Amino acid sequence: MASIELRTALVRPSEVERDRALDVLREGVGSGRLSHDTFVRRMELVLSARTRAELADVVDDLEGHDPLSRFLLRTVARASALRVGLRRSWRAEELPGLGLPGPGVTVLRIGRIPGSGLRLGDATVSRHHAELRLEGLEWVLHDLGSSNGTFVNERRVAGAVVVRAGDRVRFGRLAFRLTAV
Numbered sequence: 771m772a773s774i775e776l777r778t779a780l781v782r783p784s785e786v787e788r789d790r791a792l793d794v795l796r797e798g799v800g801s802g803r804l805s806h807d808t809f810v811r812r813m814e815l816v817l818s819a820r821t822r823a824e825l826a827d828v829v830d831d832l833e834g835h836d837p838l839s840r841f842l843l844r845t846v847a848r849a850s851a852l853r854v855g856l857r858r859s860w861r862a863e864e865l866p867g868l869g870l871p872g873p874g875v876t877v878l879r880i881g882r883i884p885g886s887g888l889r890l891g892d893a894t895v896s897r898h899h900a901e902l903r904l905e906g907l908e909w910v911l912h913d914l915g916s917s918n919g920t921f922v923n924e925r926r927v928a929g930a931v932v933v934r935a936g937d938r939v940r941f942g943r944l945a946f947r948l949t950a951v
Contacts, residue, residue, distance in 0.1 A: 783825045791816045794829045802850065803832065865938060868946035870909055871902065878902040880941060881914075894918045894942025900927075908932045911939065918942040 783791075795812050798804035804812070812828050819825040868888075871878050878887040883897040890899070896916040903910050912930040913920035920927040921940040933939065935950040 781822055783819055783822050787822065787825060788816055788819070791819075791825055791829050794832050798832045802848075865945050865947040867949040868939065869949050869951045870933075870935060871904070872951045876904040890941060890944055892942055892944050895944060896942070899941050902933070909934070916941070 792813060795804065795809055795816065799806065799809045815828045816825060819828065871887075875887075879898070879901050880886060880888045880890065880895075881897050881899040882890060882892070882895045886898075894917075896914070896918070898914045899916045900914055900920045901912045903912060909932070910930050911920065911922060911927060911933045913927040919940075919942070921938075922931050922933055923938050924940075933948055935948050937948045939946050939948060
């Protein structure tokens with residue numbers, strides 16, 4: 771009997787078995803039990819597994835949970851995500867205000883270099899970091915190829931993006947909340 775089990779464990783896994791293992795991994799990420807990095811590492815192991823035993827080792831700790839356990843794990847993951855979101859919201863309110871330029875100003879240069887309209891003396895801010903331009907009736911923030919990036923609402927600006935009062939902007943590690951003048 772042991773030799774039959776051993777031979778079964780040494781059989782190469784089928785595509786259906788690999789797909790099932792990948793589904794288990796997806797469920798693990800969706801329920802918050804696996805991080806993205808762990809999912810990627812385990813996915814590589816599933817795809818390169820030579821035997822059913824290797825495949826089983828990758829997903830054993832994720833299988834066999836009853837529906838109540840899955841529900842509880844999802845609930846904890848959602849509560850954790852809510853806590854992180856609330857913490858971000860609190861921090862966002864603590865940001866110093868940065869007033870959008872007043873009437874008559876159409877370009878505001880932002881950087882570390884003297885002569886910038888907004889001079890930021892932080893090493894993570896490039897000398898010529900960004901520009902805020904009035905284009906039509908909208909303010910548009912342009913990243914000028916900065917080393918440490920320009921961000922609007924925690925998304926990196928690639929080129930230009932329209933900004934409004936209330937948006938969070940970050941130049942390097944210096945963050946502000948845009949306010950209307």
